[in-house]
Amino acid sequence: MTARVVEFDRTWSRFRDDGAVARLRAGETVDLGPDAPALLGLYDRLEALSDGAVNPLVGGGLEALGYDAGYSLRPMGAPVAAPAWSSARRDGSTLTLPEGSVLDVGAAGKGFLVDAVAAVVLATGQQCVVDASGDLAHHGPTSDAAPLGVALEHPADPSRAVGVAELAPGRALCGSATNRRAWGQDLHHVLDARDGRPARDVVATWVVAGSAAEADGLATALFFLDPVGNADRLAAAGWPDLEAVWLDATGLHATSSFTGEVFA
Amino acid sequence: MTLPRTKKLTLTTVAAATLLLSACGGSDEGDDTTPTPSPEAADETASEEGSGSYSAGDYSAEGSYQTPGGTQSVVVDLTLEEDGTVSAVTVEPQADGGNSEQFQTKFAGGIADKVVGVKIDDLNVSKVSGSSLTSGGFNAAVDEIKAEAAA
Structure with a gap:
C-alpha cells in the first residue's frame, strides 16, 4: 500500500x-x-x-x-x-503539454488516491474507511448498513460544524475550503484556471459521490458552479442528483439530495 | 484551539499509518519533527504477551509541517493496545498565529456572523471533513510514535 x-x-x-x-x-x-x-x-x-x-x-x-x-x-x-x-x-x-505548462492534479488527485488505497484494502477482502484528513471513502461493514456520521467543519472555526453528512457504505465525501491554504489578501489555492485568480464567491464545499475522486473534483468545481442552477448540466455530465453542501457569501446551502443535516 | 479530530480509531497500526500517509499527497512535509516521547502509561506486562512488534501504552509526539501560512505543528496522542491496535487518537493543532490565524479571523468576520454552526464535541460523529492541511505533520508525528514503539 x-x-x-x-x-x-x-x-x-x-x-x-x-x-x-x-x-x-x-x-x-x-x-x-x-x-x-x-x-x-x-x-x-x-x-x-x-x-x-x-x-x-x-x-x-x-x-x-x-x-x-x-x-x-x-x-x-x-x-x-x-x-x-x-x-x-x-x-x-x-x-x-505545451512547453512551460505545469500539471496540477490538486482538484481530484487526493480523492483519487483515497480510492486507490481503498482498492488495495478491499482486494484483500477486508472492509475499511479511508480518511485522508476529511476526504474519505466509506467501505465499512455493510451488514448493518450504518451510515458514517461526518461533521462538516466550519471554515472559520475548526471546533464547530456547519452540518453532518450521513455517509452510506459505498459512498465517498470530500470537502474543499479556502481558509487554510491561504497566504495573503484574497490569495488561496482554489483558482479559476480561466484567469488564474482565486475563487471569490464560494468559501467551502462538500460533495458526496460514488468515488472519492469524483467527490474531490466536484468539490472544486462547485467553487465555480451552482449545483442547483446547473442541475441539468450536472446530470448530463453523469452526476444527477448531486449531494452537495456549500458556503458562499449568502450563507449555507445544500442540494435536496444531500443526506444529512445542515445547521443553517 | 483543541480539536479531538478523531476519537476512536479501530484500525491496525499499519492500516492507520498508511491511511495517514495517503493524506500527505503532495510533498514530504514534516521533516522537522520534535519527538516528545512520553510512554508513561506503557504496560510492560501486556507488551510481553503481545505478539506484535510494538509496545502497548500511551504515546505522544509532535510534528510540524509547512503551510502557506508558515510552519505549524500538531500534537498527536495515541493509545496502542497489546494486540497492536490503536484504541484512541487525538490531534491537537498548536495554534500559533501567522497567516492562518489571520485568515480564520477574516473569514470569521464574514461568515461566522451568518453561519454559527454547532460544536463538534456536541455531535455524534465519527469523522470531520473540512479544509485539510494537517496531514503532513500528523504523519510525521505518527512516524515518531512508530519508531518509539518499535524500539
Missing part, C-alpha cells in the same frame, strides 16, 4: 523536481502510468462541466500566485490563466 502511495506521489506531485510534472513542463512526452486514463478522463469531464474553470494545467497559475514547490508565497506579477486543456495531447497513458 505504501508503494502505491509513493508511486502516485512520484508521478503526479507538483512539489517535487524528479517526477513527471517536471518533464512535462520541459515539453517532454511522458507516460503517466496506469492511473492516467482514469484521472485525466475525470478532468476531461470536470473541465467541460466547469467551462474550463477546473483544468489540470492550473499549476502555472498557482505558481504565479506564489503557491510553488518552494512555498515562496509571494505573487509574481499578475495572475496567469492556464493553457487550454485542449492543447494537451494524449495517447493512452502518455501526455504531452
Whole structure:
C-alpha cells in the first residue's frame, strides 16, 4: 500500500523536481502510468462541466500566485490563466503539454488516491474507511448498513460544524475550503484556471459521490458552479442528483439530495 | 484551539499509518519533527504477551509541517493496545498565529456572523471533513510514535 502511495506521489506531485510534472513542463512526452486514463478522463469531464474553470494545467497559475514547490508565497506579477486543456495531447497513458505548462492534479488527485488505497484494502477482502484528513471513502461493514456520521467543519472555526453528512457504505465525501491554504489578501489555492485568480464567491464545499475522486473534483468545481442552477448540466455530465453542501457569501446551502443535516 | 479530530480509531497500526500517509499527497512535509516521547502509561506486562512488534501504552509526539501560512505543528496522542491496535487518537493543532490565524479571523468576520454552526464535541460523529492541511505533520508525528514503539 505504501508503494502505491509513493508511486502516485512520484508521478503526479507538483512539489517535487524528479517526477513527471517536471518533464512535462520541459515539453517532454511522458507516460503517466496506469492511473492516467482514469484521472485525466475525470478532468476531461470536470473541465467541460466547469467551462474550463477546473483544468489540470492550473499549476502555472498557482505558481504565479506564489503557491510553488518552494512555498515562496509571494505573487509574481499578475495572475496567469492556464493553457487550454485542449492543447494537451494524449495517447493512452502518455501526455504531452505545451512547453512551460505545469500539471496540477490538486482538484481530484487526493480523492483519487483515497480510492486507490481503498482498492488495495478491499482486494484483500477486508472492509475499511479511508480518511485522508476529511476526504474519505466509506467501505465499512455493510451488514448493518450504518451510515458514517461526518461533521462538516466550519471554515472559520475548526471546533464547530456547519452540518453532518450521513455517509452510506459505498459512498465517498470530500470537502474543499479556502481558509487554510491561504497566504495573503484574497490569495488561496482554489483558482479559476480561466484567469488564474482565486475563487471569490464560494468559501467551502462538500460533495458526496460514488468515488472519492469524483467527490474531490466536484468539490472544486462547485467553487465555480451552482449545483442547483446547473442541475441539468450536472446530470448530463453523469452526476444527477448531486449531494452537495456549500458556503458562499449568502450563507449555507445544500442540494435536496444531500443526506444529512445542515445547521443553517 | 483543541480539536479531538478523531476519537476512536479501530484500525491496525499499519492500516492507520498508511491511511495517514495517503493524506500527505503532495510533498514530504514534516521533516522537522520534535519527538516528545512520553510512554508513561506503557504496560510492560501486556507488551510481553503481545505478539506484535510494538509496545502497548500511551504515546505522544509532535510534528510540524509547512503551510502557506508558515510552519505549524500538531500534537498527536495515541493509545496502542497489546494486540497492536490503536484504541484512541487525538490531534491537537498548536495554534500559533501567522497567516492562518489571520485568515480564520477574516473569514470569521464574514461568515461566522451568518453561519454559527454547532460544536463538534456536541455531535455524534465519527469523522470531520473540512479544509485539510494537517496531514503532513500528523504523519510525521505518527512516524515518531512508530519508531518509539518499535524500539
